[in-house]
Structure formats: C-alpha cells, structure tokens
Amino acid sequence: xxxxxxxxxxxxxxxxxxxxxxxxxxxxxxxxxxxxxxxxxxxxxxxxxxxxxxxxxxxxxxxxxxxxxxxxxxxxxxxxxxx
Amino acid sequence: xxxxxxxxxxxxxxxxxxxxxxxxxxxxxxxxxxxxxxxxxxxxxxxxxxxxxxxxxxxxxxxxxxxxxxxxxxxxxxxxxxxxxxxxxxxxxxxxxxxxxxxxxxxxxxxxxxxxxxxxxxxxxxxxxxxxxxxxxxxxxxxxxxxxxxxxxxxxxxxxxxxxxxxxxxxxxxxxxxxxxxxxxxxxxxxxxxxxxxxxxxxxxxxxxxxxxxxxxxxxxxxxxxxxxxxxxxxxxxxxxxxxxxxxxxxxxxxxxxxxxxxxxxxxxxxxxxxxxxxxxxxxxxxxxxxxxxxxxxxxxxxxxxxxxxxxxxxxxxxxxxxxxxxxxxxxxxxxxxxxxxxxxxxxxxxxxxxxxxxxxxxxxxxxxxxxxxxxxxxxxxxxxxxxxxxxxxxxxxxxxxxxxxx
Numbered sequence: 001x002x003x004x005x006x007x008x009x010x011x012x013x014x015x016x017x018x019x020x021x022x023x024x025x026x027x028x029x030x031x032x033x034x035x036x037x038x039x040x041x042x043x044x045x046x047x048x049x050x051x052x053x054x055x056x057x058x059x060x061x062x063x064x065x066x067x068x069x070x071x072x073x074x075x076x077x078x079x080x081x082x083x
Numbered sequence: 084x085x086x087x088x089x090x091x092x093x094x095x096x097x098x099x100x101x102x103x104x105x106x107x108x109x110x111x112x113x114x115x116x117x118x119x120x121x122x123x124x125x126x127x128x129x130x131x132x133x134x135x136x137x138x139x140x141x142x143x144x145x146x147x148x149x150x151x152x153x154x155x156x157x158x159x160x161x162x163x164x165x166x167x168x169x170x171x172x173x174x175x176x177x178x179x180x181x182x183x184x185x186x187x188x189x190x191x192x193x194x195x196x197x198x199x200x201x202x203x204x205x206x207x208x209x210x211x212x213x214x215x216x217x218x219x220x221x222x223x224x225x226x227x228x229x230x231x232x233x234x235x236x237x238x239x240x241x242x243x244x245x246x247x248x249x250x251x252x253x254x255x256x257x258x259x260x261x262x263x264x265x266x267x268x269x270x271x272x273x274x275x276x277x278x279x280x281x282x283x284x285x286x287x288x289x290x291x292x293x294x295x296x297x298x299x300x301x302x303x304x305x306x307x308x309x310x311x312x313x314x315x316x317x318x319x320x321x322x323x324x325x326x327x328x329x330x331x332x333x334x335x336x337x338x339x340x341x342x343x344x345x346x347x348x349x350x351x352x353x354x355x356x357x358x359x360x361x362x363x364x365x366x367x368x369x370x371x372x373x374x375x376x377x378x379x380x381x382x383x384x385x386x387x388x389x390x391x392x393x394x395x396x397x398x399x400x401x402x403x404x405x406x407x408x409x410x411x412x413x414x415x416x417x418x419x420x421x422x423x424x425x426x427x428x429x430x431x432x433x434x435x436x437x438x439x440x441x442x443x444x445x446x447x448x449x450x451x452x453x454x455x456x457x458x459x460x461x462x463x464x465x466x467x468x469x470x471x472x473x474x475x476x477x478x479x480x481x482x483x484x485x486x487x488x489x490x
Contacts, residue, residue: 011219021359038363054248
C-alpha cells in the first residue's frame with residue numbers, strides 16, 4: 001500500500017514512448033520537435049528504469065487479526081496440497 | 084351372495100388396510116421412468132408423473148426436499164426417483180413421495196449446469212459487452228484460492244519468474260464443498276473494497292466435476308459478473324468450463340495460465356522499452372542526417388555560394404534605374420526648352436521693336452519725349468523725334484493734316 005508506483009505509469013510511459021517514436025520515425029517533425037522527442041524519450045526511459053529497479057517483491061496472505069484482515073508474508077513451503 | 088360371517092369393511096377401514104399393506108410392502112424404493120405433467124406449484128411443492136410404455140405413477144416432491152434439487156425436472160426427462168409409496172385416503176389414490184431424484188443418462192450436475200447457463204445467459208450475464216478490460220500492467224493482484232492448494236503455489240512460481248514488481252495478496256478461500264462459494268464471494272467483496280487492487284485472480288487446481296462445482300453456484304457466478312474490479316479465472320484443467328469462467332472478464336484454462344496472462348512480463352517490458360529507445364535514437368539521427376542533407380543542399384545554392392551576386396544585381400538594377408531616370412529627365416528638359424523658345428518667339432513677335440522692323444515708326448515730341456498719338460498734339464515747326472528700328476531721327480514739322488484731308 002506504500003507503493004507509489006502505478007499500473008498507469010507503466011502503461012502511459014510505454015504508450016508515450018511508442019507515440020513519439022512513431023512521430024520521429026515518420027520524419028514529419030521539425031528539428032526542434034525531434035530534439036524535444038528525443039529528450040523526452042530519454043527521460044521516460046530513465047523514469048521507467050527507476051520504476052523497474054524499485055523492486056520490492058511481496059507476496060502476502062490475509063489473516064484475521066483482532067477481527068480484521070491483515071496482510072502477513074506467506075509461508076510458501078506450506079502450499080502445495082493437490083487441491 | 085354375501086355369507087353372514089363374511090366381514091364388511093367400511094371404506095375407511097379398507098382404505099387404511101390397503102394403505103398399510105402398500106406402504107409396508109414398498110418402503111423406500113427406486114423407480115425409473117420418464118417425467119410427464121410436471122408442475123412446480125407456487126406453494127413450492129412439485130407434482131409430476133413417471134411413466135413408461137404401459138403404466139403411470141404419480142410423484143410428489145415436497146418443498147422441503149425440492150429445495151435441495153440441483154436441477155429443475157422437465158417433462159420428457161428420464162429420471163430415477165427414490166422415496167416411499169403413500170396412499171392418500173381422501174382421494175383414494177397413491178403416490179411416491181420423492182426423497183431423491185437423479186437424472187438417468189445425463190448427470191444431474193450437467194443438467195443443472197445447462198439450466199443455470201440458459202438462465203444467466205438470458206439475463207446477459209455472459210455477454211462480452213459486460214467484460215471489463217484487464218489492466219496491462221497491474222501492480223497489485225488479489226488472489227482468491229485455497230492457501231494450501233496447487234493453484235497458489237503455481238501462481239507464486241510464475242509471478243517470481245515474470246515480475247518481481249507485482250505484489251500478490253492471497254485471500255485464503257475454501258474452493259470446494261458446501262458453502263465454499265460464500266468464502267469466494269467474501270474474497271471478491273474484500274478485494275473490491277480495496278482501492279489499491281488492480282485485478283483479481285480466482286481459481287483452483289483440477290478436480291472432479293463435483294470438486295469444481297462451487298464455481299457453478301449461482302451466487303458466485305453473479306458475484307463474479309457483478310465485480311467492480313476485473314476478475315480473471317483459472318479453474319481446473321483446460322477441459323473444465325464453469326459458469327464462473329463464462330462470467331469472468333478473462334477466462335484462463337488453468338490458474339497458472341491466469342497468472343501468465345495477468346502478471347506482466349517485466350523482461351518483455353524492458354525489451355520493449357529498449358526497442359523504442361533504439362528506434363528513437365535511430366529515428367533521431369536519421370532525421371538529423373535528413374536535415375543536414377537539406378542544409379547542404381540549401382547552402383550549395385547560388386545565393387549562398389556567391390552572396391555578393393545579390394548586391395551586384397541590386398547595383399545593376401539601381402544603375403539601370405538611374406539611366407532610365409536620366410533619359411526621361413533629358414527628354415522632359417528638351418521638351419521644356421522647346422516650349423520656352425516657342426514662347427519667346429511668340430513674345431518677340433509681340434514686341435514694338437518687331438513692329439518697327441516692319442517699317443513703322445514711333446513719334447515722340449521733342450524734347451518732351453511724349454508719344455504723339457494724334458496730330459492735335461503737334462503744331463507746325465514743332466520738333467519731333469521718330470524712333471525707327473535701328474535708331475532715331477530728329478525732324479521739324481512742316482504741316483499737319485487729318486485723315487479726311489488725306490483722302
């Protein structure tokens with residue numbers, strides 16, 4: 001719940017990158033625009049790289065505690081009954 | 084004729100005797116036949132007949148039994164009924180009070196499945212237009228399955244391999260047996276209340292049709308269709324299709340497949356990023372080349388090769404203009420000059436000197452110098468000066484005469 005990362009960030013980063021790449025490849029941009037696009041692309045890449053390395057893998061299970069459900073780390077070794 | 088020692092029964096006594104004999108002789112039996120005249124009464128009780136080629140028997144399913152039926156009986160359906168024969172004294176007829184009813188040939192669960200499918204399908208619960216999109220890059224995935232099943236183990240393994248950014252939260256649910264649907268519905272409700280959950284995976288590993296049956300329970304199917312958050316289902320093996328699968332937003336053949344479809348591949352995402360960046364760099368540099376080529380083309384044009392040309396041509400233009408101006412000015416001047424000499428000659432012709440040149444003289448008194456315009460202003464022996472074109476002469480008047488005398 002502390003994570004500020006958002007699924008929309010990953011989606012919009014990639015779709016924006018796609019958009020500016022397509023525009024740049026179309027050749028129908030001015031030199032100024034192409035510099036802006038290139039700079040923006042590099043910024044997006046840096047942003048994504050940051051998001052992608054802020055890995056904080058968490059697998060939790062909900063357990064009832066004092067009448068409320070709380071997340072606790074899962075004990076993976078207990079899983080596996082064939083059900 | 085009736086003999087005196089023969090017993091005479093009352094209707095009631097006889098009926099009771101028959102009832103006793105009948106009910107004692109056929110306690111809890113199975114009977115097989117085809118359903119006809121099926122009525123599901125508003126009281127909740129069901130009335131029907133079972134028949135074969137030669138005979139018919141009436142059946143009653145009381146509401147207390149009927150509510151546990153998994154399927155709705157239909158006319159023409161072949162069934163086996165289990166129950167007791169009982170005799171209804173007032174009507175004088177007998178019937179089988181059904182305790183169990185199972186379909187013959189087709190399984191009861193299959194019938195129940197088909198019937199519920201038709202009902203919910205008619206309501207539009209399985210319509211594609213209802214399906215919510217699964218987010219492309221979910222960060223938090225709610226899982227509803229057994230904490231001890233194969234499904235969660237597989238899902239964790241796949242998540243570990245595909246993406247360590249995605250957080251999994253397991254809602255431990257009961258996935259088979261009586262009341263299991265309530266536990267799964269509670270999980271759906273829980274995750275729908277949490278704002279941070281992007282998508283839900285519900286499912287379980289393989290099992291018998293009965294094991295998977297909970298996913299065909301009407302309440303659960305409705306809860307899945309009604310979920311605000313998108314739900315992916317992976318229930319049993321590939322061959323198993325449940326109504327929950329049909330109602331969900333994404334149907335995966337197994338829980339593992341559901342995880343593969345929902346948990347995005349981080350490495351593929353990074354590759355995609357790199358690909359775009361490469362294309363971006365390449366696109367940028369080729370655009371630069373194009374612009375540079377355009378610039379080269381531009382600076383190779385005469386205007387940039389010999390920039391002085393632009394000035395020279397202007398100078399030439401100016402010279403030309405000047406020349407033209409001078410010519411025009413000269414013409415104008417000549418014209419003016421001609422006009423002037425003409426005017427002068429005209430003026431000259433009007434001069435008295437010119438008149439004198441033609442032989443006229445101006446006569447003035449001497450020494451007064453007054454122009455003599457009439458003979459009355461002059462007398463005999465007066466001195467007059469006559470001005471001619473080239474000089475003057477002095478003379479003495481001998482006589483005067485007027486114009487009449489001259490004629």
